[in-house]
Amino acid sequence: QCSLDSVVNKRIQEALKEYKPSIPTKTLSCVSITSSGRLSSCPAGMVVTGCACGYACGSWDVRGTTTCHCQCSVIDWTTARCCHLA
């Protein structure tokens, strides 16, 4: 019995050393979501990495993790740059 064990264990360890599990490779994927007005939100599962605003405005903040808010007094559109791992 014990020689069987050691043979089996040795084979298993050898097999595991060569074994390369197929690991799904993920990449970073991003889209822009543009809405009129001063708010724009990412689709579910995506988060804001940056925002763009109309009227040359560079002052923005992110509400929650998915909504761009453009702060300038006059804003006609807002774009959320949204990313996730896909």
Place this chain on the structure above:
Amino acid sequence: QCSLDSVVNKRIQEALKEYKPSIPTKTLSCVSITSSGRLSSCPAGMVVTGCACGYACGSWDVRGTTTCHCQCSVIDWTTARCCHLA
């Protein structure tokens, strides 16, 4: 001995074919770090994906990989949008 080997190897290969290693799934996670003045830095382990500036300024650069620098002549606050895999 050789029949033992072939039985063992066959079982091992079958087991490895069905084997699904539990792989930790990572997601993209981001936060905003706002500071007064024209510099704002990300926490350790996070990198800048975008910056926002006060006074509607859209001209910025990134120093190192973690610090937003707002370039306009008058800047009251700077926000770094910081992301990492979590």
Place this chain on the structure above:
Amino acid sequence: QCSLDSVVNKRIQEALKEYKPSIPTKTLSCVSITSSGRLSSCPAGMVVTGCACGYACGSWDVRGTTTCHCQCSVIDWTTARCCHLA
């Protein structure tokens, strides 16, 4: 034969329970690519997470997934913030 199978299978399952495949840990990596004019593109394999523009302009869009376009009437430089998993 059947006792051999059960011993082998049992050993294999035990080995697989303890087996920790070495999974490459990826991190988020970003760079800034600055060009004169109103367009700036990311290197192959990277995507835009945000853009900065000259003349304080905060109005930009992303063409394809890799090119920042600054929209204001006068633009002297454009920066694409480019990220990928490395």
